[in-house]
Amino acid sequence: MSSSEKDTFSFIVDHGSFRDPSGFSFYYNNEIFRAIAPSYFDHFELMKSSGLYDLLSSHEYLVKHNEEVDPPFLQNANSSLASQFAGFKIIKPKQIPFISYPYEWCFSQLKKAALLTLTIQSEALKHGMTLKDASAFNVQFIGNKPIFIDTLSFEKYKEGSPWIAYRQFCQHFLAPLALIAYKSESLSKLSQVFLDGIPLELTSSLLTMRSYLNTGIASHIHVHSKIQPKKTKKKSSDKRIMLSKRQLTTILDHLKETVNSLNLKTKRSLWNEYVSESSYTKKSTEEKSKIISGWLQSVKPKTIWDMGSNTGTYSLLASAFCNHVIAMDADHACMESFCHSLTNSKKNNILPLIIDLANPSPGIGWNNRERKTLIQRGKPDLIMALALVHHLRISHGIPFEKIARSFSEQGEWLIIEYVPKDDSQVEEMLQNREDIFTDYIFHRFIDIFSVYFDLHHQHELPESKRILCLMRAKKYNYKIA
Template identity: 25%
Template structure:
């Protein structure tokens, strides 16, 4: 066994425990001095010591496990305390895209196989134990790692089916929103939810067929031990890889299809809006960017290419899925999120997580081609839109104003609201929270119109 430095004793009642870390008997998460720690005991502490003695802790980040090391802290009732690398804010499972969910399932299978080789296992199998570090997935819960003895069944098989395989089968059946709704509300998707509602006879026949498929997995699990866990992980991985991820056509999925290629330097085929936003982003003194209503992320990609860490948010799951795939492929500092500060969906089941506006804040916020939809289509007042945007913005708000005589707004036929929407109203609302407001030219509203949009840049 390795020797360790003297410990610093902590008072249990004075610790800033995570309100979401209370279910695992093997450990609890807490913060101290803006650092992240986890107290471990019992089987979880034993498993950590095995990994430490085997010299695997330094290797585990290559397995997509958060970097973790033993700390010098001690708490009564726990065997040891470890420290984790602090990760940026991450979306919840219900805020993922289909490709994000599949990557999480595949990571779980890979980790199961690696840990079984050390006679260890994960006792939980759900996405709540994973976080996205930009587009890189990290497993974070060391209290879930416990020993796996010969002949012992692999604990999380049923949970894996409900939290990963069944949702992905629903997505494969073109029911992604239903799958994520169930994950958000209940934290799982039961087998019955994956069966189309045909006649009662067809439903029952399909249910029994799927139950027989699951029974084969449970028969492997009944053998128990590391070898059975490895066989299960490989079998489940094959099933996950067979699930297709349809990309349904949505109202906004092709919105940016004709945009020119993004890049750190303006290109000859960029329009005036793209040049203005590039100029604004270049003027920012580093920090983080929150792109609200990002679509497929043209401006998010631009911000990341300019060295700004970016959170990209949109309610269109197809758009976020496309952005996630691009971000993953090009290794950009972008965290994709399915959601909106203005139309929040169910963010969790029985777990009490903070709302979006508390979890995702940034130095600079982009709201491009969005405010007019919030005002005319969703009925938000200018003051409310600005107040919400200001609440998540530490320094700079970049908001595009689309005038009421814009080609598209005229198609909506809402003249009764136009007086409350004038650019002067927006400036007045912004002045409540920001000290300086500048204007930049944006694009024309339509090729048949000379109406010019305006980008307002408000700084604190």
């Protein structure tokens, strides 16, 4: 495939799909497609003829796709583009609303993705196939439900073969899950450093002695990390490692049991307490919900990013007025509690992600482009930044000008809540430090935001002094309904 990224047909090769020679992904007019190489056709046909595709896609375990016999981008394509696709099959998978990465998932999301991968591998084995990779990046979330997106991950199972992707599964799923369960939830971010999963030797050295009591962790992490053949041995000696299907099934069952045995230690986080113990009165909370609902009804956004969502109260409210909500918060416990409440609520258009807004996910991998930055992955129609600005300005020291510019670049509309200095939250923040934030005054806030936004409405919440504002980025020449 040519390295050209873009041509006149708005055809963009996805930078995250070049390792597997079975095919590659690309975008055409912002929709994702997959090109399948002739060398993979037999496996692809087997997946269909064995009934595996129908089974997995009907349960929504695997993303559904349509085969594109006469794809639109090849109808008027120049000869160089057409030649790049010569012999390839093109499929168009169901579009995923927002691409998220494993280092942005909370514990229960990672656990769901791990169990989905194991279930798919078990089903594949029953149909004479196996997963040739078990990367956590092959799983995405639609709302709170995981879905496997790599249609080209399946290959014919050869009797007696061990699972090629066993180590990858342990590094991508079991290692971060064990580290979160036994050590700290902040270790989930290690997956961002190690693109192909957290090395097992490192995981084993970081885990506590207590983890040895879990037979699954003792086997698949500790013992597994120590089994390394001596490099001096001749290659021929390890050529035929045989494992029966029954043995393989036992390993998969044991992995499932191990994943299920891991649980998050419930800790009360600072932000988790925020909802119940904040200075809002019942009246001001009701008023806040009423005002936000009214504004969302008039703006009619399709996608909303709730930045600093906390436990997701306003993401839930917003989800009734749009197609998709991405709830972002840096606090693992908040997101965990939100995921838990979403599982019970059956809402399927909210995706909670752990994102530190002062340090969002960077571009990583080859050329810093294999995994995209947060900002490259979508543009919301509306940003909600409720009770966030004081954290960005005071805790992180980000000037109003930078906050306003960033929001105006990312989204069209903005609902922002200004928290004054005499609010108990801000007073607490400034309690043990010098107040150098002389610009932290409402009229300065409005002046600076007005450089980038037009202020549509502002509303002071009763019994709280906090002020809600609805703004629209100036670069959009608009007509409001």
